[in-house]
Each structure stands twice: as structure tokens, then as C-alpha cells.
Amino acid sequence: MQLQEFAVEFLESSLITVDEEKISQEDSITNDILEYVVDSGEVIAGELCHYKVRGIKVNAWNYDEESQTIDLFITIFKSDARLHKVNDREVEDAFQKALNFFWSARDGRLSGKVDESDTVVFDLVQIIEQSRNSVKNVRFFVLTNGQTSADIVPEAKEENGVYLDFQLWDIERVYQQYLIRSGKQKIEIDFINDFNFKLKCLQMDPVSDKVDAYLTIMPANILAEIYKKYRQGLLEKNVRTFLQFKVKVNQGIRETIRGGADMFFSYNNGISTTADKIDIEYEGNAAYITRIENLQVVNGGQTTASIFATSTEKGSDLSKAFVQMKVSVVKHEDEIDKIVPRISRFANSQTAIKDSDFYSNSDYHVAIENFSRSEWVPAKTGGKATNKWFYERTRGQYLDERAKRTTKKEVGIFDREYPKQKKFTKTDLAKYEMSWRQRPYDVSKGAENNFKIFMKESDSDKVVISKQDYHYLVAKAILFKQIDRIVMRRNLGGYKANMVSYLISWLSYKTNRKLNLDKIWENQAISEQLHQVVDQMINIVWKHINAPYKAGMNIGEWCKKQECWLTLKDKFIDLGPLGEELISQSVSNVEACLEVVNLSPQDARILNEAAEVHSAVWFAISKWAKENNMFTPFDRKLVYNLGVLANRKTSFSPKQAKNGLRILKSAKDNGFQQAEAS
Template sequence: METTAEEFFHDFRQDLLAGAEANGSFLLAEFMDVVSRELTETGFTEGFEFAHYRAQRGMRVDGYWFNDEGGLNLFVADFDSRTELASLTRTDVDAAFKRAVNFFDASLRKNLAADLEITSPEYGLARQIADRKSLIRHLNLILVSERILSDRIQALPDAETAGIATSFHIWDISRLHRQRSSRSHKEALDLDFEAMFGTGISCLPAHLGTDAYQSYLVVMPGPILSTIYEKFGARLLEQNVRTFLQARAKVNQGIRTTIMTEPGMFFAYNNGITATAQGVETKRTGDGLQITRITDLQIVNGGQTTASLFHTRRKDKADLTQIFVQMKLSVIDNEESEKVVPRISEYANTQNRVQAADFFSNHAYHIRMEEFSRRLWAPAGKGAQRETKWFYERARGQYADAQAKLTPAEQKRFKAENPKPQMLTKTDLAKFENVWDDHPRYVNLGAEKNFARYAARIGKEWDKSSDSFNEAYFKRAVARGIIFRATERIVSAQPWYNNGYRANIVAYTLAVLSELTRRQEKSLDFQRVWNAQAISPVLESTIAVVASRVNDDLLRPMQGISNISEWAKREACWTRMLENMDEFADLLPDEFDCECLSRDDHLSEKRAARNTQKVDNGIEAQTKVFAIPAARWIAVHETLAAKRLLTPKEIGILNVAMQMPMKIPTEKQCVVLLDTIEKARAEGINID
């Protein structure tokens, strides 16, 4: 049952009020946090830093993000905690963008930073704009509003601000509503090549003989591909390719060399790109068939080629007019895209595979976390009468999808069992885990880069011992989430907090606590946090004193760095805190020992949890194997044996499976049979 914009507005407002109360934050900060997370998760922006500045001189800004492509996203809010849905007029839009333009211009050309408090986020932003003057190539002004945009406003043409190309984007309540309601859970790119470049793109149809889907072989001009990437950046890349690029250098030196020295041979040397789309419009011309429009173009292989073209043109002033890139374009129906696109991406990326094709949402790790989240009941918290669950959103939009076909009464029950504040995304989990186990710097680099780091780390650990990711691991991850969110609330309530850098303070505070317990050969008792579904008064007071010291440290960046958020992304920031760890240790109250487990107790708990997971894996494997009839196992054996793809061990175990139910495979044998199934699927055998 789809909601109207009016209903969405009221639900959105209630979530906002509840979130602000739970997090101890101002409504504006909560509004920007909610919207920015939405835009980050869908690839519209790579990250977000809150920085609220409003002056009588007609200037305003509410957040920002500098990306690696020389772009700056400046956010300005239209928010007044309205109780009813109102209209956003052209006058309102022009005034909001004018205030953001004034802030940028004053920062760039009028030394605005000199008038601002040196420890404030807006000072850091203004200084960084001035310092990066020669590096900023594109300015994206993003208006986020709790109102609904007037139908009279159609398009906002690009312009220039202080000589810098500027684009204008509006995210009103109806656009947010469409975003959350869409099947693909992200806003589709609509590329009109004739309007953007004055010409279509030459192509050949390659779907002859099949009605399953359309496909085209495309010759993509280098300048056009580079320009599209410059305009849309990470949004052009399928999520898993984005993750891949975040974990690697942007420019491939071999690609760069060809662009610079042999541009005419680029088509011959380069493997090309693989892409998908939801829709394509074509027309016949004197030069043959051309694609004139593509809806939701997503590059699923060749992201590095695309990024390298852009960076080489920008940094080396390379001429791309002789560059052409071959592109295989598959048009996938919206209904099938969620299932098919990840598969295309996975199979297309086998040559540069990174931990199961870059840790897709259908990786076994995420599937297991999802299964735990649907099955495990969290203890009732203090004062509560019923147990609840922590809903893990393995694929974007699952939380909303789970309620889509429920009656109002069923929705009410679902939300009672799965409260919205207890919904976790993949990027949430990456944040909670990395501050404790890896490095606070990555968390400060933004959601995409942090997730890339997390994916690479967990992918290796999964291959080494998947049994380590068990019920205890899931409960620990949730406990870390409880601590993380409590720390956000604690920091916001401190008298020294000046409404800036909360994300940086929280990340380093928890990293310091993790380091202190590790040096004492202890571990925080996460099971206690899970059992209570809250942190204790002792842990709360400990976090408060450590956060205060962390704040003091962050506000003293090394010479030459003016932006605290940028300082938090440097290795030197964490190195200096590590050097001062004895001072942090002196802050811990004696009672903090009661919050920790000894190293031996901690390792004993982990061993027991691993052993339990091994038993669960065997039971799960048997259940899946028993669901496949003997006749299907015979087909698997015949096909793989004919191709000599079976080991003696697999042949022996398949002989048992082919005699079910007369013979029953053991749990260990069933694990081997599941691997054999994957081998069979690769050979085209239908097991489902």
C-alpha cells in the first residue's frame, strides 16, 4: 500500500522527532543527518559533514563534502520543523541558493574565515574553500527541504559561481518520498545525449535471437564518457564498482599512458566497459542506429577506465577526442534489476575480483547477518515489556519493503517488533566495527570509503574463518551500535560541545576506548550491553570524560591544517592520540574494570561461539541438501563427471547423495555438496 506525499511527510516528521530525542540532537541537525544518509547510501554524495552557518548578510550553509574529483557539494536546508506539508516556491528556492552562493563567494574571495570562530565547523569549511581555490572544478548546490516543490519549477540550468561551474539540485519531501518508494531504492539517472551533447551514440543491437532482454554494442566517445562521470561521479557506477574504486587508486597508469601517448590505439588496447540500463531510446540516422537516451545507466565493470579518462583529462589536460571505448549495454527490466545487475557485475569483474566481487549485498556474510537479525530477539530494555529485534538491511529498502503489503494492524505489529531506531544498514555496521577493530580514520573518510575498507577486511576474515561470524558476533555488533549511538547522544549533551565535529569526536572516542582495553589485555563486555540494550552509568561517564579529552586533541591540529574534519582523516591524528594513550588511561575511573572481560574470558567466549556456528552450519547444509531430490544429484554427477570436473572426494559424496533417502550424507559431506552445487550452477545446471 503506497503512501501519499502528505502521509510520508507526517511519518518523516515523527521519525525526525523521535530521532532527535533519542540522539540528543537539535531538529535541524537530525534533519540533515537523516537526509544526508539517504543521499550517501544512494550514491548522490560520497559523504557529508555538518556545518551550520547563518548570517544576517544573506549567507547560509548547513553541510558540505569535498570529493576526489575536484567537486564540492554545499548543502543548504529549508527546515523550520513545520507541522503541515507546505509548498516550496521559486522565490524560496532562489533565495536559498543565493544564500549558499554568497557563503561560497565570501569564503573564496572575501576571506570570510577571518570573521569566524576558529574552532567552528564553518571556519574550517570557509578556510578549506579558500585553500582549495585552484582545485575546485565543480560546485554542486543542494537544497534539502521539508516542503514540497511547486510544479511550476521544472529545470534549474547550470551556471557559474566565481568562475566555477555550478549545478543546482533540490531534494524536497516528494523527491525523498519517491526515492524511498522506488523499487530500485535509488534515483535513476536520465541521460538525454542529444540535449547534453547534441548527438546520439552509435550502437549495434546485440539481442537478436532472444526476447529475454535487449543488449547493444556501443562505441562511446571518450569526451562524452568523461563528461558524464564529471557530472554524476559515483552515481554512474554500480554500488559494488564504487566500493572497488574506493579501495584502489583512481588512475590506472597503463590506461593513462595509452591516453597520453597512443590515444588512437585506446579502443584496441582497452577491454571496454560493461553497463546496464532500465531503458533505452534509439533512432535511425544516416550513420546507422543511435542511442539518444538512457534511463539509469550503471557501469558494472570498467569503473577504473571511466575514472581514469576523467582524471587524465583533468590533471594532465589530455585530449580525449581520439579516444573511443567499447561498451556492452544490457537493458534490464526494473523488476529484474535487483537480482540480475549484481550477477552481471559479479561475473564481469572476475578478472579483478575483490573478495567475492567486492562484498555484494548477496555475499554469504550479509545473508548470515540478515538471518540473525530476523531470528534473534533482543532482551527487553529497561522499562520495556516486550522483546524486539534489530533489523539488518542487507539490501537497501528491505525495511520498507517488509511492510509494503501488510495491513495497518500488521504494520503496527512489525514496527513494534522491529523499531525504526533498531534498523541497521551495511554502512552502519561498517562504522560500528571499524572504530573498534580497525581505524577511526576510515570512519571519518565517509561512508563509501569506510565501507570499502571494511569490505576488504571482513572478506579476508570470512575466507579465513566464516565460523567466527556467528550469533555472538552479531550481538557484539549490535552492542557496538548501541554504544556508538549512545556516544553520539552523550557528546551532544556536553557543555563543551559547540555543535560541530560530533562524528569525528565519536569515532576517536570509541577507538581510544578500544585501544585502552586492548593494552590492558581486556575486552569491553559487549554481552552485558546486549543484555541490557543500553550502556551502564559507569560506561556513560567514562565515555564523557574520554570524549572531552578527544575533543581537546582534535581541536589542536598539526600546523598547516585548518579544517578539523580534514585533520581527523589524517594518519597523524590517530598517531598523536596513540602517543598520548597514557594520559587517556589516567582518565578511566576504577569502576571501568567492571565493564570489561579478561582476555582469557573473551577468547573462551569466542571459541564457544565458533563451535556453535560450526554445528549450525552443518544443520543448515543438511537442510538445503535434503531439499534437492536424488534425481537432481544424478544430473549433477553425470554433467560434472563428463567434463572431468569432480575430485575423487566429490564423487564419493555424490554417490551418497544420489541414494537419498536410502543413504544420508553427514553434516560435513553436506557442506561439500553445497560447494559442488555452485560448481554445477557454473556449468549451467539448474538446481533450484
């Protein structure tokens, strides 16, 4: 597929999303390009928003608390079904409008000008303004489905103590990412022709029949050029999800290159790489690497990206900086997929990449992926099934698989079998499950944080996934996606992600998880009766999350508090319309397993002790505490909720049980008589 054909198909695919998701063409294009940007590892995520006034515009944004970095995205949308040229002036204007937005928000000039009902933009303005003393890195991305000149991108700079970086993602760069993901553009480094250079190396004695290993010293300026060309395609795909290096250049690397590049080799641990093949030339007894095929950095992504970022700064000189590099060449092609991830895993064992980062290879996720490739969606008309859900176990799998189709007919068959709207990822899965488990405050902490909590609490390797478990998971995905659309159509102005999670958690709680998930799987949709109940719930949840216990508290932060959930869950909602939507049991085997694994003997003892306390005792403590002004409002509410759970014969979590017993003991110590519960 050539660039022109790709551009037309990219636009057509985006228009399908417009119809499916009921969003604007510009938002759809923004979303689709963002998918490639996220897949490349350049950013963690992006949240759509749309703000435009004279001289100011933003289409999406992201704030990463860990690196204290703000990303702002602005889109130049071209509606012509052809490869459209974007002139330099349009790109310059887009960067300037994004810059104007940032400085206006940071200096407080947008306060009072952004409608509070547009909560996505309002939150962004608040974050920029309130983090002016902490955020030191801002990236500006211009996204366009047109073709631009790469030379128009401004150089990174520091201004008023803020490091500003500029990136351009046009259709040509998206196409390049597509080629890399599909394997159509091989990563081939020809050192002689490209750099007029040969890498002197040491070859390890052949002690393994699986790999050949080499040690070499890579000039930093050549490494920067290689990264500039291939970007995240240089990073082993199963790991790069977790590399997520931000625009903030690693300060140590940056300062070493600036102040003493000659010491870089001594100060840095180097990088580990793999390759499919290398060419060696000999001069006397010395061996030189002249060419590497499919080079992949499996450890040292931070180093590689930071060297490149530093090379873009004015006045930087990498001529004296060198990097130690280990190259492992897998001898047998059929073992590449097995050996390379292991090299990556163990090479990263002492870095910030923990074992938990590699859950994509766990039996749990592999099983879900396998079911998603074999389980056809029930046909509504009773005819032949035509499509499936697509579980993206590793980032970019969907694009990978689609890119492997070489003709338009093959792509069309893939799109019909795996519609884009039926794709879901590991972090999506965690949102569905944690919402259903009534943990909206964890979901509100963000996709990556919620996923870490989900995996930490779920010993998924011990769970056997059945076909029914997979059906229930897809049913939760349908529930989440359709409630998301219902909320979106209400045009509430923001906090949609929080709203959806709270709605599902509340629905799960109120129905005691007895919603008929089998019916949702069979129909691939929620019923009209459930739609009606959700419509009623929206008004209550929206009012609730917009009334935090502290006046002026940020709504997003309020949604992350467990108290936000505890003060919502027992509010009244009429479930009468559900009728036959409820069944006696709809908890899957995997749910049951995931919620009881890894209990320590102490946790088990605490749970048993708390379970023996009658619901009337918990209610009596709550009443007694209120009458005597004892305990915090949080504890009073918690003990009341324990009474509700006990009354429903619903199990406590270890945390609930521990806090409940603490409150019970404190109540007795302060004069509460258990006889008061009679």
C-alpha cells in the first residue's frame, strides 16, 4: 500500500468511527492519529477536548503526574479523499495556537473564560494554572491527515523555566509507523553507506546454539540518528508499552553530554540489543560490524531516547559521547518470539521495568487473546456469525494484524471480522473488571494505575479462563461501551470516564452482581429496560460527583476518593424496570477466583471474624456513633455500609473487614454495648 492509498483509506476508516461514535470528523481523525502516537510510545494517552477561540486552539491533552509533563495536541483536519498537502503556514499557525493556549492558561488569562460546563477543558486549564510551579516540560503535537514538510517543526527550547518540545505527526509519519508495525519497513542499519563507519566489536565464543553475542562501542551521534529515523520501532514491542519515556530528558544524561561528553561511556551502563542478522568484516584479527538487520533495543530505551532528545538541543555536541552496546543475534528464526522477550525481561530485571510490566505474557491474558480469535459474536438474525471481538494483549497488535493484510480485499475482510469498535486492550479490560468489582475510585486514578492495581490484586496465573468467563468479560465491555455512549449523548460536559465507571459500579452493587451477562453477550447490546435505569442513574451520579465533601475540591480528585463511592452506593434508585434482567447468579468462576486468591492467614482470620458480626451490630454502631458524635463521618458511613453488606450476605474485602473490626473495638472501648443492637 502506497502513501496516497493509505491516506484515503485512513480518512475512510475515520469516517466509520464518526458514524459509530457520533463524534466530529476532526475528533475522529485526532483519535485515530493519537492511536498511532500512543502505539509508538511517544505518549501514554490523550483525552479529546475541543477548545477554539481567536488565536487559541487545542484538540486533546494529557497530563502525566509522574514526569510532571503536559502534552497538548492540535489537529489540522483535511476532508478531501486524497493525499492533501498542508502548507508551512498552517503548521506554524497550529503550533502557535497551542502555545497561546498554554501560556494563556498558565498565566490565568483563561480563568473565567472557559465554561465550567465544558469540564474537560476546564480541568485542563486548572491543571496548567495550578501546576505552574511544578510542570517544567510541555510538548506540543500538531496532528494532521495531510502531508507536511518535516523542516517546519520548531526547535525545542526553554522559556520562562519551561522546556518546550514540538512534534509533528502528519499522514506520512503515521504511514511510516504503519510500515514499521506491519514489518514492511525493516530496520536495517548500513553503517558503511549511511555513516561511513564500521563498529569494531568483540565476539563472544560460541557457547550457545541459540544466540551469537557481540560487544561494541556505539558513537552517541550515530545512535541518535538511528533513533531519529525509526523512533519507537527500535524498541522491542512487548516492553515498550512500559518504557514511556517522556519529553523530560533524563537529567543525568543531559548534563553529562552538555558538561562532559567524554565521560559518558564511563558513567552510563550502556544498552542491550537484539538483531536478526549482522554482517561482519575482518581486518587482521579485528572484527567490525558493517550492517545490522532488525536492531531492537531491549534495555536502554531511556538512554537511547534521552541521547536523541539531547542531540536536538541547540549547542549539543555528541562527538565525544559513546555507548557500550551488547548485541544478541538469535540464530533460529522460529525461536525469535520466545527468546527475545526473555532477553528483554532479564536485561531489564534491575531497572524500573518490573516483572509486573510483563503481564501481557501471562496465561490469563494469553487465554483471553486466544478466545478473542476463536469466539464469534452471536448473529442477531440467527444467521452466520460474521465478526469477533479483538483483544489487544500487547500494544499495537490490532494495527500489526491489520497491516499484515497486503491487499485492499484482505484489509476489508479483516475489518469485517474484527471491527475497530470491538477492539479492547489490557487497560480497557482492567476498567471493565474493576468497575464491575465496584472500585470506581481506582478506575478514576487513570488507565495505567488502575491496571497495576488490578494485576497486583489478581493472581491471574492461577486462574483458568473458560469460554463463559470470556463471554462475561465481553458482556462487561459491551456494558461499559454502551453506557459510555449514553453518557456522551447527555452532553454533561466532562468526567465521562468517571461517570461510566461509577454507573457500572453502582449497577453492580445495586443488583448484587446479578445482571444477566449471558443475555448481554447473546444480544451484543444492553436492553431497553437497562437503558432506562441507566438514564435515571446518570442524574443521581452526576449530581453526586459534582458535590464533593470539600467545597472547591477538584472533581477528578474527588472521584479518586473511596469516600466518593461509599457516599453514593446506598442512595436509592428504582430497579423495578430491570425485572427479568436479573438472575440468581452471574458471577463467573474467574471473578470468584480473582477475588479470593493471595489471602494471607491473617486476612482470612480477619474476614472470618468480621463475617460473624451481625448486620444489626454494624447498624447500631453507626446510629450510636452519630448520636454521640463519635468517629469521623467516613468511619460512620463505612460501618453503616458494612451493615448493608452483612444484611445482603455479601462478603467484605480484607480492608473493609480490618477497618470494621477497628471501629467495633473502638466503639466498645468508648461505651458501646452490643446489647444496643438487639
